[in-house]
Amino acid sequence: MGYLECENCGGRYELQEGESPDDFESCECGGKLRYVPSPVTKVKKQGMITTNKILIVIIVILILGVGITIGMLLTSKAPVTNNTTDNTTLNVNNSVNNTTKSVNNEDNEDNYIGEAKAKQVAIDFLTDRGGMETISKMSVDFVTINGVPLYRVTYYDSYVTVYGTEAGWDEIYIGAKDGKIYDDSGYMVTT
Structure with missing residues (x-):
């Protein structure tokens, strides 16, 4: 909402819901009134802080996920196909040596x-x-x-x-x- 402040005596009047700064002409002392918007409330700041924390957690999870995926890809072994004529392998076939x-x-x-x-x-x-x-x-x-x-x-x-x-x-x-x-x-x- 905001409030009205007297430039002469420094008195303040907090505007109520439905009231406008234009509804008032001057202070009781005769001083000129100045409208001051209300600062951002603590609740709104807390909401922004919570939102920022959530975004940071999501970003960290995404970075970890990408890192783990890349690590798995780099350390995985590709299947080996044997198309050469100089092979040395071990092959066990049922109970036959x-x-x-x-x-x-x-x-x-x-x-x-x-x-x-x-x-x-x-x-x-x-x-x-x-x-x-x-x-x-x-x-x-x-x-x-x-x-x-x-x-x-x-x-x-x-x-x-x-x-x-x-x-x-x-x-x-x-x-x-x-x-x-x-x-x-x-x-x-x-x-």
Whole structure:
């Protein structure tokens, strides 16, 4: 609201609701009245302080959220795809002892056919079966399954099955010493 102050005697009159400074002409002492608007009330200041605190808390939460998200993205590990021919991995297949080891650690390595020859045997095998037209990616690594040294030739077959899905990833195991086809248990399937 505000109040009226006398310039002569300094007296004050607080305006009531519905009253206007124009409703009064002069003070009782005859002095001129001056209108003084009321200062911002404490309640309004408290409201502004509370609003500012809320905004600060929201901003801090947002900054922390962005920081945590960025931290998680920077520390997360991307999945690794294996498309090389020099692979060293560990693969456990059901109850079969199936581990991968580096060719350099195997005894009698000089008698092995090599990765290039193993890949060629797999290509010949797939060609004989009429499947090379749909093969797109191929990689070779060395594994030992039940004590049998093998080359695992992994390939992607985009052949569409009768169910309308692609055949997907598959493997052929080639004997490291004899170049024959083996199953995933280490047993020879061809003679």
